[in-house]
Amino acid sequence: MARILAIDYGMKRTGLAVTDTLQIIASGLTTVTTQALLPFLKAYVAKETVELFIVGEPKQLNNTPSESEAFIVPFLKKLEAEFPHIPIKRVDERFTSKMAFQTMIDSGLKKNQRKNKALVDEISATLILQSYLYSK
Incomplete structure (x- = not known):
């Protein structure tokens, strides 16, 4: 099977998450600057089989x-x-940033580490992907 890749699109940064090849587990992949998103995805899809974008x-x-x-729609056309x-x-992403921040607290990350917005974006993408997997 191929992977499913989730995108938490943002104005400055975009969080990415991906499933394993059996599409059972959602894991954070990385956070990239939004302007580097399409080149990153091209490189990723060239080396990994992706079946679906969430x-x-x-x-x-x-x-x-x-x-x-309004900023996501033009990106979707390019994608x-x-x-x-x-x-x-598309998957409803309401509250994912708050849930990501709470996940960081629950996992014991120090206040200094919780300020890492790139990590919040990556965790948000993982939550979006996990939500999709649950609904499948």
């Missing part, structure tokens, strides 16, 4: 798209154009 869908509490959706053979699914 992209976080930011929504407000009333279920309407959040303001950041689809670059990888037409890999489908894209």
Whole structure:
């Protein structure tokens, strides 16, 4: 089987997570600057088989798209154009940043380490991917 790759798209940084080849476990992959995202994905897909992209869908509490959706849509068009053979699914990403921060606290990370926003983005991507796996 191929991997599933999750993307927690952000204006400055983007968190990435990936499944194992059996699509059982979601693990954080890395965080990259958003401007380096497509080149990173090209290199990753060249060496790993990716079956599906999961992209976080930011929504407000009333279920309407959040303001950041306006920045994600153009990225989705580029992603689809670059990888037409890999489908894209969206997953509600509400509260993932808060859950990621709480995960960092629960795992015993020191306050200094919890300020690492790149780690929060990577954990958020992992939570988005885990949510998709649970729903499958």
